[in-house]
Amino acid sequence: MGGPRLPQGTLDLLILKTLALAPQHGWAVSERLRQISADQLQVTQGSLYPALHRLERRGWIKSRWDATEHNRRAKYYELTRTGRKELERNADAWRQMAGAVGQVLDLT
Amino acid sequence: MERDLADELQFHLDRLKPETRADFGGLEQVKEACRDERGTGFVDRAGQDLRYAWRMFVKHPGFTLAVVGTLGLGIGGATTMFGVVDGVLLKPLPYRNADGILQIGRVFGGVQVSATSTVDYEALVSRVTSLSQTAVARTETIDVTGGSAPEQLQAAVVSASYFEVLGVAPAAGQLFSPEDDRSGSRPIVVVSDAVWRRRLGATVNALGQPLLLNGQPHIIVAVMPRRFRGPEALGHDGVDLWLPLGRLKLSADPDDAGLGTIAMIGSGIESATAIREIESVGRDLAEGGSGNSAAARFWTAPLRTRTVGSAGMGIWMLFGAVSLLLIIACTNVANLFLIRATERRHEIAVRAALGAGRTRIARQLITETLCFSLAGGAVGAALAYGGIALLRAWAPIDLPRIEELSVDLRVLLFAFLVASVSGLVFGVLPALQARRTDFSSVLRSASSNTTAGRAHLRQRGVLVVLQTALAAMLVVGAALLANSVLRLANVPPGFDPSNVVWVDVSLPERAYAGPAAKVLYFDALLERLNASAGTGAVGLIQGRPLGGGNSVTTVAPEGELPLQGQQSPRVPAHVVAPGYFSVLRIPLLDGRDFNADDRSTSSRVAIVSRAFADRFWPGERAVGHRLWIGRIAAGAPSVEIVGVVEDVRQYRLDDAPGPMLYRAFSQVPRGNATLVVRHDGPSPTGMIDQIRAAAWSLDSALPLEHAGTMEAAVSRSIREPRFRAMALSAFGIIACVIAAVGLYGALAWLVRARSRELGVRIALGANARELRFIVMRQGLLLAGAGVVLGLAVAAATAGLMESLIFGISAIDGPTYAAAGAVMLFAAFCASWLPARRAARLNPIAILRE
Numbered sequence: 038m039g040g041p042r043l044p045q046g047t048l049d050l051l052i053l054k055t056l057a058l059a060p061q062h063g064w065a066v067s068e069r070l071r072q073i074s075a076d077q078l079q080v081t082q083g084s085l086y087p088a089l090h091r092l093e094r095r096g097w098i099k100s101r102w103d104a105t106e107h108n109r110r111a112k113y114y115e116l117t118r119t120g121r122k123e124l125e126r127n128a129d130a131w132r133q134m135a136g137a138v139g140q141v142l143d144l145t
Numbered sequence: 146m147e148r149d150l151a152d153e154l155q156f157h158l159d160r161l162k163p164e165t166r167a168d169f170g171g172l173e174q175v176k177e178a179c180r181d182e183r184g185t186g187f188v189d190r191a192g193q194d195l196r197y198a199w200r201m202f203v204k205h206p207g208f209t210l211a212v213v214g215t216l217g218l219g220i221g222g223a224t225t226m227f228g229v230v231d232g233v234l235l236k237p238l239p240y241r242n243a244d245g246i247l248q249i250g251r252v253f254g255g256v257q258v259s260a261t262s263t264v265d266y267e268a269l270v271s272r273v274t275s276l277s278q279t280a281v282a283r284t285e286t287i288d289v290t291g292g293s294a295p296e297q298l299q300a301a302v303v304s305a306s307y308f309e310v311l312g313v314a315p316a317a318g319q320l321f322s323p324e325d326d327r328s329g330s331r332p333i334v335v336v337s338d339a340v341w342r343r344r345l346g347a348t349v350n351a352l353g354q355p356l357l358l359n360g361q362p363h364i365i366v367a368v369m370p371r372r373f374r375g376p377e378a379l380g381h382d383g384v385d386l387w388l389p390l391g392r393l394k395l396s397a398d399p400d401d402a403g404l405g406t407i408a409m410i411g412s413g414i415e416s417a418t419a420i421r422e423i424e425s426v427g428r429d430l431a432e433g434g435s436g437n438s439a440a441a442r443f444w445t446a447p448l449r450t451r452t453v454g455s456a457g458m459g460i461w462m463l464f465g466a467v468s469l470l471l472i473i474a475c476t477n478v479a480n481l482f483l484i485r486a487t488e489r490r491h492e493i494a495v496r497a498a499l500g501a502g503r504t505r506i507a508r509q510l511i512t513e514t515l516c517f518s519l520a521g522g523a524v525g526a527a528l529a530y531g532g533i534a535l536l537r538a539w540a541p542i543d544l545p546r547i548e549e550l551s552v553d554l555r556v557l558l559f560a561f562l563v564a565s566v567s568g569l570v571f572g573v574l575p576a577l578q579a580r581r582t583d584f585s586s587v588l589r590s591a592s593s594n595t596t597a598g599r600a601h602l603r604q605r606g607v608l609v610v611l612q613t614a615l616a617a618m619l620v621v622g623a624a625l626l627a628n629s630v631l632r633l634a635n636v637p638p639g640f641d642p643s644n645v646v647w648v649d650v651s652l653p654e655r656a657y658a659g660p661a662a663k664v665l666y667f668d669a670l671l672e673r674l675n676a677s678a679g680t681g682a683v684g685l686i687q688g689r690p691l692g693g694g695n696s697v698t699t700v701a702p703e704g705e706l707p708l709q710g711q712q713s714p715r716v717p718a719h720v721v722a723p724g725y726f727s728v729l730r731i732p733l734l735d736g737r738d739f740n741a742d743d744r745s746t747s748s749r750v751a752i753v754s755r756a757f758a759d760r761f762w763p764g765e766r767a768v769g770h771r772l773w774i775g776r777i778a779a780g781a782p783s784v785e786i787v788g789v790v791e792d793v794r795q796y797r798l799d800d801a802p803g804p805m806l807y808r809a810f811s812q813v814p815r816g817n818a819t820l821v822v823r824h825d826g827p828s829p830t831g832m833i834d835q836i837r838a839a840a841w842s843l844d845s846a847l848p849l850e851h852a853g854t855m856e857a858a859v860s861r862s863i864r865e866p867r868f869r870a871m872a873l874s875a876f877g878i879i880a881c882v883i884a885a886v887g888l889y890g891a892l893a894w895l896v897r898a899r900s901r902e903l904g905v906r907i908a909l910g911a912n913a914r915e916l917r918f919i920v921m922r923q924g925l926l927l928a929g930a931g932v933v934l935g936l937a938v939a940a941a942t943a944g945l946m947e948s949l950i951f952g953i954s955a956i957d958g959p960t961y962a963a964a965g966a967v968m969l970f971a972a973f974c975a976s977w978l979p980a981r982r983a984a985r986l987n988p989i990a991i992l993r994e
Contacts, residue, residue, distance in 0.1 A: 091182040
């Protein structure tokens with residue numbers, strides 16, 4: 038597992054954001070995260086898939102089976118409307134918190 | 146679902162570069178984590194468990210049948226008996242506020258009578274504040290004519306408060322009002338639902354129509370609801386008509402106790418308070434009363450207790466026995482599950498290795514056993530339907546409230562609870578075992594057929610001892626009851642019932658008013674019967690043996706008048722015509738029978754039983770003494786004793802005979818009496834028809850339904866103890882068989898488990914007999930321990946059986962010894978086959994394994 042250890046809520050947030058950009062399957066999500074964060078974030082399957090299933094149970098994402106460009110069968114996830122709202126709410130909260138933490142840490 | 150998950154993860158796996166594949170880290174754990182996250186885990190997992198359990202059901206039909214069958218029988222029996230316990234003993238009576246209803250009666254000289262007098266009634270109403278309502282009733286037999294076929298129906302003449310105490314409203318019409326309690330009230334009647342359907346065509350216009358009762362028209366003012374039945378304790382359960390109190394000519398005698406009395410306790414008042422107040426009012430009345438009623442008191446009891454009476458003991462005993470049988474059945478089933486679990490150790494260990502947590506496995510095992518048990522419970526509930534229906538139709542014992550027995554929600558709940566609890570218990574044992582097992586060692590062991598550990602053998606041993614102990618208890622109980630019944634059947638009743646038939650004759654009051662008419666009829670009938678072919682001796686009695694129907698009266702021997710403040714003793718009295726004693730071959734010990742010279746105009750005579758003579762004139766001849774019967778009015782003539790007869794067990798075979806008084810029919814004629822005829826022909830029914838024909842030839846309108854043979858009456862009086870003995874014997878036999886099978890199974894297992902050791906023994910020169918001995922000894926030790934335990938518990942709880950047995954004590958040495966011997970013999974038989982097999986073991990084959 039590479040990169041900083043992500044608390045569970047953070048991982049959920051990242052997944053939601055990734056899926057907000059476009060519906061993808063699990064592998065694509067992990068690759069996208071790696072790319073965007075310039076290899077900082079590498080999510081293992083052990084965390085990713087349980088997270089995806091959790092989010093689906095909560096109703097924030099939904100899944101369907103579809104064919105990839107190579108005609109293989111894969112499970113695609115996409116955001117639901119509830120999920121989109123959650124994403125906005127949580128993202129705002131996260132930025133607020135990150136700002137606050139940063140401020141504290143910047144104190145000399 | 147599972148496949149989706151596998152495919153999804155496989156897809157990811159394929160994309161990984163080969164070197165990172167090792168990082169994947171436990172594909173199964175990931176799967177499990179995903180499954181966990183799904184959160185609907187419980188329902189999904191339960192579904193999985195159920196599917197798994199279903200597979201078990203189908204793949205092993207023998208096991209399924211054994212478990213579901215055994216449990217079904219056990220639960221079925223227990224549920225049926227619970228239905229009886231609930232319906233008779235636990236459920237409140239079907240009246241509003243039934244637990245607040247009391248029955249009240251008088252006590253005369255220590256004897257309780259189920260009635261009070263008018264004076265008592267008035268005192269209860271006016272002076273007992275804890276009672277909100279008091280009601281009285283008297284039963285009558287009424288001839289109903291006009292319209293449909295004439296019939297004789299039971300009627301209850303009741304005060305208006307009767308319906309209030311019972312809290313019942315009519316299905317139609319209006320019930321009595323307090324004016325109807327006053328004498329000279331209007332001729333009205335309330336009918337039952339059955340009468341409304343049968344005689345009145347179930348029409349709406351029935352109200353207001355007249356019904357001819359004893360020839361007098363009575364207007365129908367109300368119809369009772371379908372399910373309503375009068376209180377059994379008052380004898381109203383067969384009542385179809387209700388009449389207002391005003392129609393009775395009530396006596397002012399404070400001791401003429403002829404009114405059945407019930408009362409409702411005021412709301413918020415405790416029954417103990419009400420009972421105390423009633424008794425104290427009774428004592429007040431006694432002190433202020435005339436000589437005869439001095440020291441008379443009231444007895445009070447909740448109506449339910451009076452209804453159930455003495456049936457409780459027998460019912461609880463049967464319920465206890467059936468429960469024991471259920472426990473025995475359950476130990477068998479528990480054993481089956483344990484064996485199963487042991488055989489599946491390998492499979493369970495594999496599942497554990499694949500990541501199933503111990504709790505998960507435990508949960509699955511429990512789900513399985515629950516399924517089996519609930520299936521058994523369903524079978525049991527179905528059997529209980531049949532059982533209750535059978536009881537209601539067959540009614541082998543005189544159950545009070547038998548009409549109320551049904552498989553209702555409470556009974557079904559019982560079955561469900563028993564099934565669930567047993568299912569949980571059965572599951573817990575193997576689940577606990579699974580928890581403790583070291584799975585890796587199980588997987589490592591090469592053989593998949595398991596050799597039992599010591600713990601397992603101990604478990605089986607304990608179960609066998611338990612089964613044997615319970616079976617021994619049932620067998621002892623059965624033996625005691627059977628012994629009882631034999632003694633009861635052999636008790637000499639004091640009369641000879643063989644070849645005697647009886648027919649009840651009821652002369653309707655309006656056609657035979659006055660003593661002369663009754664005497665005329667019966668004299669003519671007796672004459673006609675005496676002249677008939679085939680009749681040996683002919684007699685008449687009011688209150689035939691084992692039939693009830695007699696009266697109870699006070700007696701005061703001459704020269705021994707009761708002092709002020711004392712009660713005259715009460716004895717049962719029967720009215721007989723001359724010749725009765727010779728019909729039943731009751732020996733005449735002294736003096737003479739009644740004869741034609743004893744007329745209504747001649748001096749009053751009476752015959753007494755031996756116990757009576759011994760009680761009042763010990764050591765002397767009773768003949769020639771005089772006494773007063775009933776209330777002593779000034780100047781009333783006393784009655785002369787003219788004969789003494791042998792004692793008769795008139796009421797119950799297990800009651801020692803007490804003093805009895807016989808009066809001459811010609812002097813105190815009754816409208817209801819029983820003809821008894823000794824015949825020499827082969828056909829009792831033919832004789833009964835002959836008697837009926839003779840009776841009808843004199844009056845064709847007489848109802849003559851009730852008839853039978855004396856032998857049947859005697860045998861019917863031991864019907865209940867005989868049924869109980871048979872039921873318990875059946876349970877005992879079943880229990881014995883189950884215990885024997887359990888012992889056989891355990892010993893067979895033991896032989897297999899110790900096959901190595903036995904093989905070595907054979908190789909070292911042990912002969913067949915020694916080997917058989919080893920196994921037999923083990924078997925008899927186990928069984929012996931169980932028998933000793935069972936007999937000890939039975940002896941300790943012997944007091945519970947006391948009221949059900951006759952003639953022997955509840956701890957009867959020979960009976961216990963016999964029961965123990967039976968069990969040990971069964972154990973001997975059960976041990977025989979495994980012992981033989983042990984002796985036949987091939988040591989070479991065993992040692993090679």
